Amino acid sequence: MMSTVTGRLSQAFLLLLVMSLIGFVGIHSVGNPVYNIVNIETATAEDIRKATIALGLDQPLWRQYVLFIGNVVTGNFGTSYIYHLPAFRLVMSKLPATLELASIAMLIAAPAGTLLGLLAGRRQGKPADSAILKASVFALSIPSFWLSMMLILLGAIMTGWFPSGGRGPTVSLLGQDWSFLTLDGLRQLTLPALALAIPNIALIARLARSGTIEVESQDFTRFCRAKGLSSRRILFRHTLPNISVPIVTIVGMQFGGMLAFAVVVETIFAWPGVGKLLIDSIQLLDRPVVMATLTFVSVAFVGLNALVDLFYALLDPRVRRSA
């Protein structure tokens, strides 16, 4: 187990280094952020010079990078060019909204997907199976931005059941604002959460289906029947624990994926989360915020993978022992 943890850590470290370099050089090559800060119509050369010095952009690129890395080590990603707030704090302030959205989406997707997958797997080749398979291909084919817009069209504009965007009222808990504690907040959450959940339901269902088919074709399932267990007990005590290993993996990975795909969904639903912040910052060339966001999402993703590894060991005694 130690080797897995150190492996993950070194992976995370490498990831950060590469990301910071790519992001740094990349944003630099795309455009000069100064022009987004000063008023281009009225600014004099002097104004631009002052702003450049204020942002530290007069230094050579390598020195900017060294300074940046030095700051990142102490948790300082710099100050947002636009909001004039520490970039890292900005990301953190947007985090609860995104976490809330992704969690609710996964709470819908994981059980629904597992259930549909089990159903399809147990009825392999029957109409229910092929219907679920077909539906999953459709669900995975819908681009998430269009799905979000169609959900707005159907759920908000045509029926008026749900609000079309924004986060609405929040309730404070543990020093953060949350939507899921009020009925209104839940209504606000429904459409964006569905938009994130639907492709994941399909993905998890497909995985659960193939897992079920594989487990049920294994000798121990046959032996369970031969030794006289009811098919119900085999399903709940043998099949389900055995398919839970790959499902936990995909749930963990997809949760990280949701944090990333929130970029699209949050933009459309005007959900004030990390994803919307990232897109806005890219468009405004707000380098510190872009760097802080990308770094945060990547680290969160690697961290989730590490958690999944740990969970693996809890679920599978073979892994537990070799660790």
Next chain:
Amino acid sequence: MKAETILALWKRPMGHGPSLPKFLLGAYMLLAIVAPLIALQNPYDPLQIYGWEASSPPGTVGTGGFMYLLGTDGLGRDIASTILYGLRISLVVSITSTAIGALVGLTAGVSAAYFGKWVDVVIMRVVDLQLSLPTILVALIAIVTLGPGIDRIILALIIVQWATYARIARGVALSEINKPYLDAARLLRLPISRIIFRHLLPNSIAPAITLIPIELGHAVALEATLSFLGLGVPIDKPSLGSAVANGFQYLLTGQYWISLFPGLALFGLIASINFVGEDIRRRLDPRSRSI
């Protein structure tokens, strides 16, 4: 893969004609090729656009005497024509990037497996790093770094895709390397190039081939997503993603057709690719052949 195999994949068992997804996919390809011939207008040529006809609903007959079958967008562009021109770019971008991505990834993966040692370490480090991130994030990072432009999008999509092929090809190649027929090839002291190209590669690409349609579908979706976010195809070029984005602000005021039809076209394209891919995978993977 032999030509007959590909032909056999296309034909349905028991001599039925091509299935609906295959037909649809063929139709998409055809439409994309002949788009300039059948489209009412080139929607990105300002001289062919009539601004006062903006946001006309489907079925409106315009100044030129043509009917806007699917309506016009906020700038007066014919939606049907936008879809046809957008298809061209979507397909060119995704097919090019998938083909190059597959080629690069397969070669890298099989080489990593065969040569092992530092070649393997370097290639797989990069692959692991990249696959540890969600594809959309990789695409975002790549596009932010590379900047806008169609060639940049293709490059970004190649970067996104190659790693998947590399990992699969390496995995398959490693299990093939452990099979006795490859031991037998080594025992004959065959030239390394012959071992790779005559023995290893032909037996390692089959699983990767089943990956191509899936990745093609991903590429189409990813290009559209980037364009939707304003980070993909430049705004002066047609794209299904940006066409959907153009209609976003009109959605709330009830002019649904601007987003609906380009999105529907995109959905149909990705779905037909995925169904064809599903079909291919089912036939190539003997374990799921009975399904």
Next chain:
Amino acid sequence: MREDICQEPLLVVNNLTLKHRAMAGSTTILRDVSLNLQRGEILGLIGESGAGKSTLGNAILGLLPPGFERTAGAILFDGKALDGMDERQWDAIRGRRISAIFQDHTASLDPLMTVGAQLEETILATNENVSRQDARTRGVELLRRVGIPEPRERYHSYPHQFSGGQRQRVVIAIALAGTPDIIVADEPTSALDATVQKQILRLLRQLVNETQVSVILVTHDMGVISEIADRVVVMKHGEVVEQDVTSAILDTPREEYTRSLLAAVPRLRISASEDRKEAAENSDGRPSRDEMIESDATAPILLAQDITKTFAGQGLRWFRKNARKSALRDVSVRLGRGAITGIVGESGSGKSTIGRIIAGLETAGEGKLEIDGTSFDISLPGRRSGLLGQVQMIFQDPAVSLNPRMSVGETLQESVRFGSRQPGDEKPNVAVMMDRLGLPRSLLTRYPHQLSGGQKQRICIARALLASPQIIVADEPTSALDVSVQAEIVKLLKESVVEQGVSMLFISHDLALVQELCSSIYIFKEGRVEDAGPAEFIFSHSQNPYTRSLIDARPRRFTR
């Protein structure tokens, strides 16, 4: 046979015909099969692959996969028809009245559950009015009964923490949990080493004697049948060839097919025990290895000395991949010119590893290797040391030994083209080689998946010979094949060595095969040479306890 023979049989199969329907049409899997099973007897079902013996076992358990259909006949258990029952009725039968043991002991147990929990759930499912506490007591008792040491302590262990033989014992314990009348045992010992196989068979016999349970023993192995079956049903292509008491089948088979099955089983020859004692006195129990090497006056074609290989420290990933490969310690092997030398061992003994090192496919840490007077540095990869290309191999599983995307002709031509001939040597002719190995020339345009297992293995032999090597390493070349095919391949190998003038290392777990082919033998155990000597010496005079235990594990019937 027992005295209760005249009783009503426990299970009767009457003119059973089973068909399998698939897209391609329907095939008859079982045709007009009839047999009966008495209480407390072990009935052997023997046949080669495709005989339908496993299908019959599954039909008796009600576990036929979808697509099977009974078109005639019936299975009667205790007077009631078994087929046509629904799942609920089967629940009252399976586990309580009819239970099973399968071949793969690893796959038979749920890897995520302790063996105790798996026993307990079976006891609770198959017995009424049992408390969890009682179930646990019974579970421990069952483990003790099947010979698991310290059953109370091992109760909470997971399946992967047991050895293969112990896992199969656990499976037997679970099968017994519902005190069934019948156990269907499908190849229960085929995945086990010979010594362990013997112990499991002994356990089965003992349990049958104690509990009067009946066993249907499905197997391809005449040896297993001869050891414990009371009666035998011989099957071929879904039909019953003949059935009788075991001794009659073995001594006076009526049908030609049974005779051919029996003839194909390799037999171990051991001289009278007095000889053995005498020889032991003469040799003073000294290691025989030295004697053998001294006695061989001619220079050997192959000399491997003190080869040591460890797998540790080669990176975690590789270690896991090669978990089944074994380390070697100070292994020395010598192969005489034109001779066939045998290497015998159980799984994990390192017998395959030494073969691969000699062929240049793997490196070793220490040791010397000489082929025809030239020495090679075995610490280098084979391509660099020049060792690769000197030796050809024939592998165990012909299904994966040929490139599936090359035709037979292409494969063989490649071997001719790149083989290790001296300049000026005559190129061997592919067609002539095909004739010699009894392969029709029409196969040259075929692809491997269009060939039978025996044909594929002949192609592999042809490929090895066409490269004109001095040495061939044959690693278990017959163990993936049916008995009748096995005998042909062995004959072919023997002839090839003589005709082509090659020398051969023959690696096997089967003593009788090795005796039939080899002039001298090395016995491997846990990466070391445990015993070695001329074949005659090993089988008749060796005092090595491990060698003796291997010989004793052979079915007595096929030892003479």
